[in-house]
Amino acid sequence: MSVVERAGSALRSFGRFWYDFVVGDDWRVALGVAVALAATWGLTRSGVNAWWLLPVAVALLLALSLFRVVRAARAAAQGPGGA
Amino acid sequence: MTTFVLFLTVLLACAVEAVEALTIVLAAGTSRHWGSAWQGTVAALLTLAATVAVLGPAVGQIPLGALRLLVGALLLVFGLQWLRKAIMRGSGYKALHDETQAYADEVAAASGAAQGGRGRVKDWYAFTLSFKGVFLEGLEVAFIVVTFGDNQHDIPVAVLGAVVAVAIVAVAGFAVRAPLARVPENTMKFVVGTMLTAFGVFWATEGAGADWPGSDAALLVVVPAVALLALGYTSVLRRARASGSLRTAHPTEGSLT
Numbered sequence: 483m484s485v486v487e488r489a490g491s492a493l494r495s496f497g498r499f500w501y502d503f504v505v506g507d508d509w510r511v512a513l514g515v516a517v518a519l520a521a522t523w524g525l526t527r528s529g530v531n532a533w534w535l536l537p538v539a540v541a542l543l544l545a546l547s548l549f550r551v552v553r554a555a556r557a558a559a560q561g562p563g564g565a
Numbered sequence: 566m567t568t569f570v571l572f573l574t575v576l577l578a579c580a581v582e583a584v585e586a587l588t589i590v591l592a593a594g595t596s597r598h599w600g601s602a603w604q605g606t607v608a609a610l611l612t613l614a615a616t617v618a619v620l621g622p623a624v625g626q627i628p629l630g631a632l633r634l635l636v637g638a639l640l641l642v643f644g645l646q647w648l649r650k651a652i653m654r655g656s657g658y659k660a661l662h663d664e665t666q667a668y669a670d671e672v673a674a675a676s677g678a679a680q681g682g683r684g685r686v687k688d689w690y691a692f693t694l695s696f697k698g699v700f701l702e703g704l705e706v707a708f709i710v711v712t713f714g715d716n717q718h719d720i721p722v723a724v725l726g727a728v729v730a731v732a733i734v735a736v737a738g739f740a741v742r743a744p745l746a747r748v749p750e751n752t753m754k755f756v757v758g759t760m761l762t763a764f765g766v767f768w769a770t771e772g773a774g775a776d777w778p779g780s781d782a783a784l785l786v787v788v789p790a791v792a793l794l795a796l797g798y799t800s801v802l803r804r805a806r807a808s809g810s811l812r813t814a815h816p817t818e819g820s821l822t
Contacts, residue, residue, distance in 0.1 A: 511645050519773050533770050
């Protein structure tokens with residue numbers, strides 16, 4: 483393996499570590515949190531005290547994340563043929 | 566947030582990380598070479614101390630609003646991951662995290678790896694396995710200590726919580742020389758996930774510029790609300806599984822304890 487390939491591999495490992503550390507295994511949750519925070523910031527800047535937005539977003543994001551897991555489990559239980 | 570709540574939150578969060586790190590070190594030491602596993606552990610702790618010494622003080626230089634926004638968002642993402650897994654385990658959609666199995670898996674992987682050392686390290690695999698486990702879990706401990714401590718302007722109490730947690734886990738683990746299978750890990754993860762999510766919501770909202778009704782007292786509502794939400798989701802999923810409409814391919818016994 484050349485020096486360039488080793489450096490590329492090390493960079494990929496470094497990036498994967500930080501992605502796993504910060505984002506985790508459901509990127510949609512991380513994205514949803516970022517969008518909710520941006521919306522809270524925007525509403526607050528325009529004079530709305532949007533303290534309620536993030537709790538609502540968290541309840542929805544958690545429910546959606548769980549729903550995806552359940553749907554995957556149900557699909558696995560039914561098998562590839564859908565039986 | 567009282568000093569006791571800060572101490573307890575940091576202690577629980579750090580105890581979970583310490584259990585995971587200890588499992589890896591025990592597996593490396595038992596199956597490969599204790600000396601190299603110890604060297605890896607010490608090297609990781611020194612690297613971790615140097616990392617925190619360099620980066621830790623920088624956290625204090627960031628404006629409080631920006632710090633709360635950043636830290637709150639990260640805690641929230643971490644907390645939701647923990648909470649989701651705890652709910653799935655509690656409702657039976659995911660097998661309870663079994664440290665015995667994790668230990669057996671690590672031992673099997675370590676036993677199958679090639680022998681060989683470098684310099685003073687007799688078994689490079691045991692060294693790197695311990696180093697990686699302790700450094701990564703330790704990094705999470707350091708993150709929790711620095712963020713919780715800095716936000717509450719009480720780093721010493723956060724450090725004390727982490728030190729007590731690591732000491733308890735280390736003493737318990739090495740006393741029995743076995744994975745800490747009897748620690749009710751899912752209960753701890755449920756509590757920690759709740760606390761991380763609640764504080765994440767609280768700090769990130771403040772960091773985004775909004776004001777909580779009742780200021781800090783809002784935490785007394787946010788923490789139980791997150792716990793109730795998670796328990797509610799667990800209950801709904803458990804009932805759905807029991808009704809037979811959502812059986813998984815590999816049914817598991819759900820429990821929060």
